[in-house]
Amino acid sequence: MIAVELSKMLRRPRTWVTILLLNALPTLVAVLLAVTDLGPRPGSGPAFLSAVLADGTLFPLAALAIILPLFLPIAVSVFAGDSVAGEAQSGTLRYLLVRPVGRTRLLVAKLVSVIAFVLLAVVIVAATAYVVGSLLLGDQPLAASVSGTTLTPEQVAVRTVLAIGYITLSMLGVASIALLLSTLTDSPLAAALGALAFLIASSLLLTLDAAEVLQPYLPTRYWLSFVDLFRDPIFWRDIVRGIGLQAVYVVVLLGAAWANFTTKDVTS
Amino acid sequence: MIRTRELTKRYGSILAVDGVSLDVRAGDIYGFLGANGSGKTTTVRMILGLVLATSGEVQLLGQPMPRGGRKALPQVGALVEGPAAYAHLSGRANLALLDAMGAGGVRRTRQGRIDAVLEQVGLAEVGRRPVKAYSLGMRQRLGLGAALLRQPRLLVLDEPTNGLDPQGIREIRELLQHLHANGTTVFLSSHLLAEVEQLCTRVGVLDRGRLVLQEDLADLQAPTGRTVVHTPDYDRAHALLDGRIEQRDGDRLVVRGADPAQLNAMLVSDGIRVTELGPERRTLEQVVLAATDTSSHQVGVTR
Numbered sequence: 001m002i003a004v005e006l007s008k009m010l011r012r013p014r015t016w017v018t019i020l021l022l023n024a025l026p027t028l029v030a031v032l033l034a035v036t037d038l039g040p041r042p043g044s045g046p047a048f049l050s051a052v053l054a055d056g057t058l059f060p061l062a063a064l065a066i067i068l069p070l071f072l073p074i075a076v077s078v079f080a081g082d083s084v085a086g087e088a089q090s091g092t093l094r095y096l097l098v099r100p101v102g103r104t105r106l107l108v109a110k111l112v113s114v115i116a117f118v119l120l121a122v123v124i125v126a127a128t129a130y131v132v133g134s135l136l137l138g139d140q141p142l143a144a145s146v147s148g149t150t151l152t153p154e155q156v157a158v159r160t161v162l163a164i165g166y167i168t169l170s171m172l173g174v175a176s177i178a179l180l181l182s183t184l185t186d187s188p189l190a191a192a193l194g195a196l197a198f199l200i201a202s203s204l205l206l207t208l209d210a211a212e213v214l215q216p217y218l219p220t221r222y223w224l225s226f227v228d229l230f231r232d233p234i235f236w237r238d239i240v241r242g243i244g245l246q247a248v249y250v251v252v253l254l255g256a257a258w259a260n261f262t263t264k265d266v267t268s
Numbered sequence: 269m270i271r272t273r274e275l276t277k278r279y280g281s282i283l284a285v286d287g288v289s290l291d292v293r294a295g296d297i298y299g300f301l302g303a304n305g306s307g308k309t310t311t312v313r314m315i316l317g318l319v320l321a322t323s324g325e326v327q328l329l330g331q332p333m334p335r336g337g338r339k340a341l342p343q344v345g346a347l348v349e350g351p352a353a354y355a356h357l358s359g360r361a362n363l364a365l366l367d368a369m370g371a372g373g374v375r376r377t378r379q380g381r382i383d384a385v386l387e388q389v390g391l392a393e394v395g396r397r398p399v400k401a402y403s404l405g406m407r408q409r410l411g412l413g414a415a416l417l418r419q420p421r422l423l424v425l426d427e428p429t430n431g432l433d434p435q436g437i438r439e440i441r442e443l444l445q446h447l448h449a450n451g452t453t454v455f456l457s458s459h460l461l462a463e464v465e466q467l468c469t470r471v472g473v474l475d476r477g478r479l480v481l482q483e484d485l486a487d488l489q490a491p492t493g494r495t496v497v498h499t500p501d502y503d504r505a506h507a508l509l510d511g512r513i514e515q516r517d518g519d520r521l522v523v524r525g526a527d528p529a530q531l532n533a534m535l536v537s538d539g540i541r542v543t544e545l546g547p548e549r550r551t552l553e554q555v556v557l558a559a560t561d562t563s564s565h566q567v568g569v570t571r
Contacts (some may be wrong), residue, residue, distance in 0.1 A: 001369055001370070003368075004365060004368045004369050007365075008354070008365065011357070012356065013356060090352055090354070091350065091351075091352025092352045092353065092354065094313075094318055094348050094349075094352070095346075095348075095352055095366065095414065096366075096369060097316075097318055098317070098318065098337075098341055098346045098348070099341070099366060099370040100317075100337050100338060100341035100342065100370055100371075102338065265313075265318070265319040265320055266313070266318040266319065267313070267318075267319060
């Protein structure tokens with residue numbers, strides 16, 4: 001069942017179009033940087049972007065930092081929001097359930113497929129950015145940590161893998177919101193937009209001093225903490241908090257999605 | 269095959285299905301009749317475990333639903349409220365996906381089974397085209413093909429001839445008769461009386477959520493004990509049959525007495541001309557109309 005769901009995801013034109021679009025913005029940024037040679041001043045602009053003019057192999061991290069705040073969450077919301085509601089809207093949900101596919105199994109398969117999509121997207125963006133960065137941008141092996149000390153290429157590689165894992169977990173939080181909404185409505189659009197509204201509200205509250213008491217619990221609070229993996233030594237505090245927070249969101253939201261979906265009348 | 273007991277579904281204040289006790293036996297072609305909005309589809313969905321009953325029980329192939337769906341549903345083929353498929357994939361790919369999704373879809377035999385059902389439902393030529401290029405009738409056939417893919421013991425079909433042309437309707441009818449002859453039980457929900465009358469061996473009639481009739485079609489259409497005679501010689505027939513004529517409509521007389529042969533001999537020996545003669549049978553339409561209240565035909569009251 002999970003294998004079938006994965007093959008469905010991979011055979012869908014939408015999957016590849018989304019990944020292509022996710023690659024477009026970082027690639028455009030790389031081309032602009034290479035042509036103009038105008039990097040942002042260190043400490044301003046998206047993370048790592050000031051360093052990539054010198055060392056293009058750092059561009060995967062810059063690319064992830066570019067798509068993380070908005071592009072990637074949109075893609076994940078659309079994808080996860082469509083997972084159950086899309087089947088309901090096209091009518092295929094009832095045929096899956098009378099096939100029969102257990103409701104819990106279907107939900108798990110959808111979740112696995114969303115995780116696979118996030119991983120696939122993040123890895124492809126990172127790989128593309130590595131190629132683009134190596135070709136277009138600086139080739140001094142700077143490999144500088146955010147703290148200013150030098151990291152070995154092995155350290156960079158390990159920490160990049162950790163960063164991809166952390167970003168995937170952060171996106172899993174988004175996916176859980178969208179998946180819950182996807183079991184509540186038969187409209188994929190409503191589920192995706194609902195999840196996005198939640199994230200936009202969270203981002204907005206993060207900028208508001210009056211919302212300070214809420215801020216440690218907002219889902220987007222620790223998203224960009226993956227940058228801390230590239231400090232020397234790694235600054236774990238926010239990363240650990242981020243992991244804990246996302247884990248709570250994922251468990252609660254997926255639990256609610258499961259409770260709703262396994263007891264609901266499928267009238268689509 | 270399907271047995272429900274006092275099955276009830278309430279949506280808020282609306283009682284969609286009200287105490288329905290169906291009994292579909294092995295070997296039936298069961299026609300489940302009812303106006304649009306009478307609760308047919310909700311009942312079908314409860315039988316298949318898609319909608320959870322407010323109260324009452326469903327037994328599908330001896331298994332309680334929805335709990336026993338894992339055991340019962342692999343032996344059931346279903347078409348519920350129109351077909352559905354992934355539009356960007358071919359009909360063939362859709363069947364393969366659905367087959368791979370759950371238990372009982374043996375991979376080794378999959379291609380062969382897909383070829384066979386595409387042939388059966390008349391889609392062999394277009395199986396490789398994407399479903400978005402299919403007409404409504406072709407989608408309907410594909411949905412039927414999906415239901416047949418694992419040679420189910422029971423077919424649950426909701427409006428299976430929707431969107432088909434008369435030729436297609438006849439093909440599907442012949443296909444269902446063929447499957448029935450090979451031992452498949454068919455549960456067919458429809459609002460088309462003619463379709464049910466031509467195909468079914470047993471009917472249940474749903475009216476505003478209540479099962480108002482459930483009987484063998486042959487019993488419903490049994491002779492009524494009266495004979496219908498067409499004759500241009502009304503006055504002489506009237507004199508001869510004195511008092512046995514119950515109705516007259518122009519040349520058409522309804523005569524008390526269940527033996528048309530005897531009546532014919534009597535009329536002819538008296539020189540009365542007969543153009544048509546036969547035992548009176550009720551049509552399914554008359555039966556259904558008698559069973560349901562006339563008020564159910566007002567849209568808005570219907571639920």
